[in-house]
Amino acid sequence: MLHSADMGTGALKGNLVVGQAGGPTAVINSSLAGVIQEARRHQAIAGIYGAAHGIEGVLKEEFYDLGREPLSTVKALRRTPSAILGSCRRKLTAAEYERVLSVFRAHNVRYFIYIGGNDSADTAHQVSALARDRGYELRVMGVPKTIDNDLPFMDHTPGYGSAARFLAVATMDAGRDSEAMRTVDKVKILEVMGRNAGWLAAATALGRRTLGDAPHLIYFPEKPLVEEHFLSDISAVYREHGYAVAVVASGLRGPSGQELVAMGGAMFTDSFGHRQLGGVGQHLTQLVVENLGLKARYEKPGSIQRMFISCVSSVDAQEAYLVGKMAVRRAVQGGDDAMVTILREPGTEYRISIGQCPLSAIANAERRMPPEYINETENHVAAAFVSYALPLIGGPLPEYARLGGWRVAKRLA
């Protein structure tokens, strides 16, 4: 199928640069595969160049010639986690934006597809604005990507569904572990990613079948953590079930906005001003040990939560591919300075449509969990979140056995 914009209507001719930015995901290479496959279908697009490490590769003129990659490699991208082009976190200076434009001019780049989140949308928007200002015809389209699910103006982001599936399964499994070991370890704290939004923390609830199942408690960055409440929550769960599994987002803060980090926590600040987090799980574990005298441990699965493609959501992988394709298609059709978005159609059956919104609206904005997705006591999800998230994780979660639990009558005192 050829598109009308291609059919002799004088689509902008030139090369295409695609880049990947921010934290990689299990499906960001699916989006790249979509970009490559769609670009190959348009005569207006000559070369398909992959920027090494996102905008940094543009600055350095480091481009891979993706047009030469065989179809087998492009297909294999759809089952390969992480960002195969290399990623970056880099805020450009005004001079560097000029350099980007010079490089694009030198290589006759007319299409720039940037796969990323808020910060990357900002970068792409600045590039688009500068090109417009200088009269250089360039089509810039963003492809949404972030396990954090925190981009505004869309139902959800590619990457989230797979990370959500992994965290749901991992919490089922780590929860069964705690349940079996409750005569030894009383409290387990799982520290999951999430700087300002609790979408990933919330996803750990998706495999929960009964109130006795982990996670018993979830704490969101949207709600300041009062340590006294946290400790009384843990106590109450422990009294009821004999053990407690709590999930905390790495960006959890206290009532005065202070970070909750133990020694060894935040060590670095990246060029967007984000501090590297880590330590809230350890801090709260120490709090439990010292205040409740319960044996406690924390776990921090780290980068596998965004990357574990063995637990990919098929829905997420398909959508990631689709938004890659659609970004190219819309760019060829004249789209610029916009990000492709995923919208959910009304109705009980899960269906999506593809929309778009200005890059500047995405740039540096964040979509946090709405209040109706958090329970009244601010320590777990509400049912509305489960309805929202279940269609995103790509099919049912595993079903584990439960014993009937018939007891043998005692015969001794």
Place this chain on the structure above:
Amino acid sequence: MLHSADMGTGALKGNLVVGQAGGPTAVINSSLAGVIQEARRHQAIAGIYGAAHGIEGVLKEEFYDLGREPLSTVKALRRTPSAILGSCRRKLTAAEYERVLSVFRAHNVRYFIYIGGNDSADTAHQVSALARDRGYELRVMGVPKTIDNDLPFMDHTPGYGSAARFLAVATMDAGRDSEAMRTVDKVKILEVMGRNAGWLAAATALGRRTLGDAPHLIYFPEKPLVEEHFLSDISAVYREHGYAVAVVASGLRGPSGQELVAMGGAMFTDSFGHRQLGGVGQHLTQLVVENLGLKARYEKPGSIQRMFISCVSSVDAQEAYLVGKMAVRRAVQGGDDAMVTILREPGTEYRISIGQCPLSAIANAERRMPPEYINETENHVAAAFVSYALPLIGGPLPEYARLGGWRVAKRLA
């Protein structure tokens, strides 16, 4: 098929108690399913009782009547991680061993199947010895279980293959993450389980295809860590590849035997005298930051590494089921005070046979990595380890894409 020992030869008649002990695994319930299925085939065995939380449930007379569980539940156990009966870590006093015998007498328990590792073998051996001493006819058989793979007199232990598979995949994925993010994070340290033996740390190497792939460095509890060597190793890998991924076992120690823990590390000691570890990854991360000035992070996947049944090894699951069955079969045939073992047959094709050895030989003994499985510089595996371990993980690991890497010629200065 009925066994000769059953056919009117007067097999010991009575009830069977099965218990699960120590750290749960992805396949310990497969062993339980094997025990139940085999026990149902023997007329000598009347009741099949599951002890809640291992030997603790025996002390408290807390038994589940597993004979009433439907076949569908027994089958579901084979795809359910963790210890469904509950587990324990408990060293009994002399008085408690007497209590165990009293409980067994009161319930006419004649078969005791204990699924566990070294400590559990010790417990089972003491029970067997006491029964013999008191003239109470009891058959005690151990079923090997530990992700640590550290039991002597066998080729490997059920639980290891699945944990090894998970860690191989997780390291591939976390490694791809680091590779993509090497313009931001330079060093990643993965802290994996392993108190005294490096089998799990070694398994992280199984998905490595080239020297450029993670893990670049692996440190084993068998070899004291010299921090200066560690830092120069990290430096060398970083200079060569632009980033470094190192795996450390949680039980790593320094040259004088000291634990390498940061603040917040060891907090508790269990009743077998094992300290709860955790902190070596953080400690070494701090060391890298302070001494090399490289941005570094650590990850600690925790209990999912022993539990993530979505990444189960089919070989491991089948063998776990088999050793459960064989323990019951041998007990009915007169076996006592022994643990069933898995032996590897000579030859290039992977085949096992089932052996057994005295519980006392297993009790409190540990099998560490042999020197030929560790490379000469003591910072990675040797090829012999890969040959040993690959058959255990149940089929090939995922194949991820690599770009051809054709570069576009530069046009600017």
